[in-house]
Every structure is written in structure tokens, then in C-alpha cells.
Amino acid sequence: MSKTRIAVVGAAGRMGRMFIEAIANDERVELGAAIERPDSNLLGVDAGELVGVGALGVKLSPQLSGVVDQFDTVIDFTTPAFTLSNVELCREHGKSIVIGTTGLSDDQKVQLQEAARDISIVFASNMSVGVNLVFKLLETAARIMDEDADIEIIEAHHRNKVDAPSGTALTMGEIVADAVGRELKQCAIYGREGVTGVRDHETIGFSTIRAGDVIGDHTVLFASEGERVEITHKASNRVIYARGALRAVRWLANKPAGLYSMQDVLGLN
Template sequence: MTSIGIVGSQGRMGVVLAAAAAEAGAGHCGIDKGGDIAGLAARAAVLVDFSAPAALEATLDACVAAKKPIVIGTTGLEERHHWLIDDAGRDIAVLQTGNTSLGVTLLAHLVKEAASRLDADWDIEIVEMHHRMKVDAPSGTALLLGQAAAEGRDIDLARCSERGRDGVTGARGHGKIGFASVRGGTVAGDHDVVFADNEEMITLSHRAENRMIFARGAVKAALWLIHRKPGRYTMPQVLGL
């Protein structure tokens, strides 16, 4: 039986990842903070990490040493983390994403398509809401959707995004991609991508009812990744998009 190694197995995502692995007929093993990451990498066929950015470097080192692939769903990553992921991808298969939901993966595909066909006169705004305990904003999913829109427009998201408006900010920038973050309650994740022009508006939405959707997508990605060559992979590839 294929064994999936779960980094942060007793966390909110770790528990549902274990349930999703069992649902898919896969075995699972796991560790938590301070656990033996090298031992986990040695035992498992593939690792899944939704833990914390601070743990990622050690996890990648263990995977490279054991020649095991890894799915990374941790959000709040910085530029240096992506350098580490790129470096690991020379030796192992790595799939990193801001959201492992299959529905969100398809939504990002639709956002990119819409952005490519609607010119810059259509304003793009991304609104996301999550539970009160979420520590990063915008969410990894919001950034993923923003990147999809930017790729559709062939623009640089870092240069063309607007965030955290407060006070007298002036008019909205033409061609910019706006982000708004809302926090409260126990919301698993709601995302709206709004395309607004004069007198008409299109909204593409996704609602996450519980974390199991992310766990199922992560398990599907992990099982898909096992036999891939070294490199950096994406969720759209898992769906054949």
C-alpha cells in the first residue's frame, strides 16, 4: 500500500489529510513539530506538507536526501522559499500550490481564460474570506487567482496589484488587479473574482465548505506525483489542463 507522509499530522489539515488518504485507499504516517522528518521521508512514498513556512527547508532537505517527492500546500511562503523549492526540484518531483482544491484549480483556469479575453477596461478584483485564525493575507488562493489573471493579461502581478486600501487612496488604477481580505468565524475559504466594466459585471466564485476538499486534492496530487521525474509541477497538470 502506498504510504503518504503527512508533515504536521495533528494539525487542522493533517487530520483531514489522514482521512483523505484512507478514503483513497492509501496508507499514511506523520510527524509534528520536533518530529523525525528524515525518518518520515524514509518511510513514506511521498510527503504532503501543510505545516508552516519555517519548517519547509528541513522538509525539502529530507525529501532530497531520501529521493522522495513532495506536495507543498503551505501558504505564506516568501521568495526564498520558492528558491529552495526550485533547487529541490532539480533532484525530486515537487508540486507547490496555494490551493490543492480541484475546484479552485479549475477556477484559476477559467480566470486566466476570462482575463485573456477581457481587456484592461474590465477591472479585476479578488475578494477572499477565511476563518479568524488565518495569519496571512491575501490568502494563497487569492494570490494564485491573481497570478492566473495576470498571466491571462500578460502582466506582472507584483507590479500591477492593489492591496489594503485605506483612507483617501485615489481612483483605482487602470489595469490593476485588486485584493480584499476578510476574516471571521470558521469560514474554510470563500473566493470571488470580479470582472467589472461599465454597466456589467462577471463574478467567478468558489466556496469551500470544509477542509476535506483541500485534503482530497492534495492526496490526488501526491499519488499522481509519485512516478514523476524531478521538476516543479502544478495542480493544473494533475487535472491535465
């Protein structure tokens, strides 16, 4: 069975380097292309040497469009606009793509749905196996605790994360809201200040922390009078996202066109 050839976008970034190392250590896949921004001084560097696993024979390139014959699937954890441009390129050339980019607008998510008519896409706000298990647990907890409990979502990330709340926290909110028959856009509270009055039981609160080098902590709190239930996931190493993304790549091989989630990849749906 031939190996799936992967193109890593944002190859010189923290996650990009993690992906390259994970691919090099997985005999079921191989690195086909490594893309970095056109103004990077690392263009032309061997991707394997960049991450310290030895030469892989794949040099950092400035454009995904220039290496379309060298990959089968793209891994993209970059920015919404850049991701959408890569989705369109994949659509044009019949390539699949695994997306972990956060901060996509509703319109941009619609564009993903449209592209998924022609190509296979895995899109998830978090590729961690543990986080996706938590997503499943939240459905049950929300249904059981909703009658009496107030629901709050607390997340913490490193100082350089540019979007808030995190995509994972928002997904948690959407799962919880859906489980109890609410619309997150109507019930979410993203900050409190001053005299806010008595808490509305129907709301779902979000608290965001940005500090230091925190990789990612998420807690959903169900608090009623006399007891609290907390469902928490803490990431201590970004390798969990790389492992999850590669699991998605392998699962996606030969799948028909469609928009899939990590819940699909893990058989949790």
C-alpha cells in the same frame, strides 16, 4: 501494484487529521508516518485512533528524519520554514513531496525549484479541484474582459489564518496579471484608505476578510460599465483539500524530478 506510503506532517492539526482520515479511506495509498511537533502531548498516539478510524499501526512521531524508511511521499501543509526543511530532507533521501503551504517568499520558491532538480514536487497554493478549474477559467475571463473591466479579488478565511492575502488569492492575481501582460508586483493594490483618487484601470485590487470559521471563499470580479462578471469558489469542507492532495500523491508516483502544479495533476496545462 504496491500502495504509495505517505507521511503526513502536522498530523494533529486540522488538515493533518483530514489527511489521515482520507488516506485511511483510500485503498490506493497507506499512511506510513505521522509527524507532530516535538512538544506535543499526542506523540505516541496511534494516528488512526486520533482521527477516529481505528488503529492504523502508525504512531505520531516528532521527527520526519527518524522515519525516512517508512514513507515514499510527504504531504506538507505547515509553515514555510518547516516545509523547506522537509524539502531538503526529501531531497537528501530521494522522496517526493506534495506541498500546500502558503506564504512562501520568492527566495523560498527558488529553493523549491532547486530541489526539484533532484526530486518530484507538487506545489500548489490550493489543492482543491474546483479552485484549480477556476484558475483556468480566470485566464480566459481576464483576456476577454481586460479592455473595459476593473479587476478586484475578494477573499475570506477563518480568524486563525495568519497570512493575507491568501495564497490562493495571490495565485489568482498572478494568473490574471499574466493573462493581461502585467506584473502583479507592479499593479497590485492590497488596501485602500482615505482619498485614493480615481481608480487606475491597470491595477488589480485585493480585499481580505478574516472572520469566524470561514474555510475559504474567493471571488474575482471583472467590473465594467453596464455589467459585471464574477468567478467565485466557496469551500464548505476541508476534505476538498485532502482529496486534491491525495490525487496529487497518486499522480506523482513514478514521475521524474520536477516542480509540478495542480494544473499538471489535473491535465489543465
